[in-house]
Amino acid sequence: xxxxxxxxxxxxxxxxxxxxxxxxxxxxxxxxxxxxxxxxxxxxxxxxxxxxxxxxxxxxxxxxxxxxxxxxxxxxxxxxxxxxxxxxxxxxxxxxxxxxxxxxxxxxxxxxxxxxxxxxxxxxxxxx
Amino acid sequence: xxxxxxxxxxxxxxxxxxxxxxxxxxxxxxxxxxxxxxxxxxxxxxxxxxxxxxxxxxxxxxxxxxxxxxxxxxxxxxxxxxxxxxxxxxxxxxxxxxxxxxxxxxxxxxxxxxxxxxxxxxxxxxxxxxxxxxxxxxxxxxxxxxxxxxxxxxxxxxxxxxxxxxxxxxxxxxxxxxxxxxxxxxxxxxxxxxxxxxxxxxxxxxxxxxxxxxxxxxxxxxxxxxxxxxxxxxxxxxxxxxxxxxxxxxxxxxxxxxxxxxxxxxxxxxxxxxxxxxxxxxxxxxxxx
Numbered sequence: 001x002x003x004x005x006x007x008x009x010x011x012x013x014x015x016x017x018x019x020x021x022x023x024x025x026x027x028x029x030x031x032x033x034x035x036x037x038x039x040x041x042x043x044x045x046x047x048x049x050x051x052x053x054x055x056x057x058x059x060x061x062x063x064x065x066x067x068x069x070x071x072x073x074x075x076x077x078x079x080x081x082x083x084x085x086x087x088x089x090x091x092x093x094x095x096x097x098x099x100x101x102x103x104x105x106x107x108x109x110x111x112x113x114x115x116x117x118x119x120x121x122x123x124x125x126x127x128x
Numbered sequence: 129x130x131x132x133x134x135x136x137x138x139x140x141x142x143x144x145x146x147x148x149x150x151x152x153x154x155x156x157x158x159x160x161x162x163x164x165x166x167x168x169x170x171x172x173x174x175x176x177x178x179x180x181x182x183x184x185x186x187x188x189x190x191x192x193x194x195x196x197x198x199x200x201x202x203x204x205x206x207x208x209x210x211x212x213x214x215x216x217x218x219x220x221x222x223x224x225x226x227x228x229x230x231x232x233x234x235x236x237x238x239x240x241x242x243x244x245x246x247x248x249x250x251x252x253x254x255x256x257x258x259x260x261x262x263x264x265x266x267x268x269x270x271x272x273x274x275x276x277x278x279x280x281x282x283x284x285x286x287x288x289x290x291x292x293x294x295x296x297x298x299x300x301x302x303x304x305x306x307x308x309x310x311x312x313x314x315x316x317x318x319x320x321x322x323x324x325x326x327x328x329x330x331x332x333x334x335x336x337x338x339x340x341x342x343x344x345x346x347x348x349x350x351x352x353x354x355x356x357x358x359x360x361x362x363x364x365x366x367x368x369x370x371x372x373x374x375x376x377x378x379x380x381x382x383x384x385x386x387x388x389x390x391x392x393x394x395x396x397x398x399x400x401x402x403x404x405x406x407x408x409x410x411x412x413x414x415x416x417x
């Protein structure tokens with residue numbers, strides 16, 4: 001079965017979603033991320049969804065779940081690169097993705113994760 | 129209808145074109161609806177000539193009653209174009225319709241001269257009146273249509289102009305909103321703002337609602353949606369220009385703005401953005417010699 005690759009970079013995990021997400025793929029990703037956090041003791045997860053044209057409510061929920069699960073496993077999650085149209089759709093659907101941090105691009109997301117780790121300015125550009 | 133009552137309109141139009149044109153031009157330039165300020169006489173003459181030659185060709189088809197027919201298509205097109213140009217030039221609808229209706233006088237004079245039979249004349253006058261009335265109405269309709277197009281386009285332009293996204297500082301976008309925020313407008317505001325955020329990768333967006341006269345639940349919800357969408361993209365949204373009355377209304381309406389940074393002035397919002405980006409504005413100290 002198709003899987004979304006998870007890269008291990010320093011202290012963080014890097015997930016780049018390049019294909020259209022369907023429900024099974026999303027749940028598989030959830031499993032993988034949790035397993036990899038436990039294996040690598042990563043302190044942060046960065047999920048890049050800049051290639052995604054559509055995000056439905058289920059995928060959005062899985063993203064939220066991944067963030068919460070990572071939290072329990074002591075890792076922060078940042079969702080980066082959401083497209084304007086996706087953001088509008090999610091808001092119109094009433095999905096606020098509470099509890100997940102967001103950043104404009106991968107670079108900012110990485111900076112945010114590092115900042116969260118060092119606790120320098122904990123809530124500078126992300127959100128709880 | 130017997131053959132001796134056959135219409136002479138095509139024949140008159142064909143054989144006396146020059147005379148009709150001269151009379152018609154005289155009629156038009158002396159009419160009260162003439163607008164020498166908007167249209168030069170030469171241009172009017174050109175249009176009249178064109179109309180006359182087209183109606184001559186169209187009338188040859190002998191179906192004078194059906195101006196929707198294919199033989200009238202070139203004339204309809206010409207009148208449509210004329211109405212459009214006159215609507216843009218600023219003519220009124222009656223001034224535009226007069227162009228066609230003033231054609232009656234010269235045509236009727238010629239018809240009277242060419243008929244020796246009263247019945248035939250009455251028949252032809254009726255036909256010519258019906259035809260020219262139809263053409264006049266067609267012109268008016270085309271005129272109104274073009275006016276509506278112009279109005280529609282302007283409304284759209286005003287609509288688009290009403291929500292400009294400006295870059296206040298590197299990475300800080302400003303969106304001054306003036307006028308009521310209905311859901312259609314919010315949609316546009318949200319889209320333009322998010323597109324600009326994606327384009328510029330700006331970290332802060334300041335929505336200034338100083339120019340919004342009243343805020344109702346709908347407006348507040350729409351604002352919240354915009355704030356949430358901005359955050360989903362990974363940028364921070366600040367609402368500024370909240371007036372005392374609006375603050376009161378929002379609380380009375382029970383709008384939950386928890387977690388949204390609100391400031392009373394744009395300057396305040398900018399200060400917040402500066403602070404979070406670790407920027408500072410300070411006076412330049414000039415060393416005195």
